[in-house]
Amino acid sequence: MGFFAVAYSIAILFILIGAGFLCMKGGVLTRDGISGITSFVVNVTLPALILQSMQVPVTDTMLSQLFPFLIVLVAFYGVSFAAAFLVPKISGSSSDPETGVIRFMMIFSNLGFMGFPVSAAVFGPESLFYVSLFNMTFSFLIFSVGVVLLRPDMGKYLDRKLFLNPGIIASGVGLGLFVTGARIPGPFADALDLLGSVTSPLAMIIVGALLATLSAERLLTDRVVWTVASFRLIVIPLALFLILRPFIDDPLLLGVPVLLAAMPVAANTVMLAEEYHVDSALASRGVFVTTLLCIVTIPLITTLLT
Template identity: 30%
Template sequence: MSPVLAALVPVFGVIALGWALRRTGLVAAPLWGGINRLSYQALMPAMLFSTIVAADFAALPAGPFLIAAVAGFVAMGVITMGFRLIPMPGPVFTSLFQGGVRWNGFVLLALAPAAFGPEGAALVALVFAPTVPLVNLMCVAVMGVWGASTEPPDFGRVMMRIITNPLILACLAGAGANALGLFQSGPVADTISLAGRAALPLILLTIGAGLNFSALGARPAVLTLSVTLKLLIAPAVFYLIGVLMGVEGIALVVLTGVGATPGAAAAYVLAKEMGGDAELMAGHVTATTILAAITLPAALALAAL
């Protein structure tokens, strides 16, 4: 079995387990709040920090890779904006836009150590720092124009959320500590690493718990378009930008993987908050998560050729 496929089985197995736990009521829907919060506030930042701090960036070109990743998300935003020409209600378009640009990096991060090695995993972790604010700003701007909410978007609040985002802070702290040679080993590094090991299983369980198969019937034409954008067009766009910018080897495979990740549940939360089509968003996240089990390894294999 290839390393990617071997890593894929537990990743999607744990996602399926999360879905089964919520569906059977073993861990009912209202009880997932604390699990989410602990993951987001503490465990995921710990994982990002310890993945980045220990990486040897001398062996991998992080600079061009990050510029290509940012360009990939901007390009997907521009491509998705093109679909505004097709007549559809504003809130539906906002969900199509979020579907095209939002990514769930944790699925890729779970595969990364086995598929790309520790340095490849660190590249995946690094992508969070510039792209989480970028993607959030793009989505909030689009929601402000076409969302159903009558209140104007509060960009001050969005900026505050970005500045205090634990994932971004952890990435920056990890990169800083890596550059200074701090906390790369020893008791503190071991503690953060131990905490971080709990992040992926929990986030994969919560991804599974969030799957909503009844939402798959909502707006089948737009859903098909958003899934195609995310799982087929985005990986091709990221790959092409990588090739054009001279990214190669494992970094190019990682870059394609970033494009090929499924949609993120944060899109659903924002759609609810700012008047997007939340049902369509739930369907998009569910469909892309399930289909990514096939398309993500296929994209990685093609990029590695």
């Protein structure tokens, strides 16, 4: 069941990547068009997705699981951050922009688009509670820590753009609504849901469009990308499993974070790399290769967990 859920999700992603590839090759998309779509996603649809994803009701179950979840969350990002600072050295990263993209790819996996259906298939619908909590944390970190990783100069000088971008504003508002239990009125919530739903499709189309500008030889021989794929898909989830297993008895609280850690590179990596003018080509290669390989690695990880 887990294998078919993975295969189904990946098939959707590759159809979208193929659409972007063909649009770029056929002249439907141009570099200027890619920049325009990227800006629209980063500043409009992704903030809408973040805001709507934080509309999770606070329940007694959530409160009772808060402390163990925080322990797991610290371990989850602790392993990811350790890999983020190790992989650039192992892969022989040659520039700051490249290093920033590598670190971003190590920390942020595709836990939204793929995490929900795969977790539901492997562990059942009750696992989606934990996926939602991880997704909220992801949404908050991607526009704060994520942007600083891609553009260290913005964090070093506390650039006001870091705090005033639509993503971080949406994260702050969403967190406030979550804590207070306030709900967005129906028509606005539905509009945000519709806007947010186009984020993943547009991100994968841009991945395909950027891949159309690269050579196949570069994709197959890129040492950096294959090192990233090894850590993203195998080393990080296995390390997290070994760290959590002695302390966590709940199979969901152990299994869900390990499964999410095994997801491929987040498609949003490409969007943000393009928006902040760093190595979006490397980001595209990372998304493509890890998404392709995870059809083999995720079933192996789920076998370990189940």
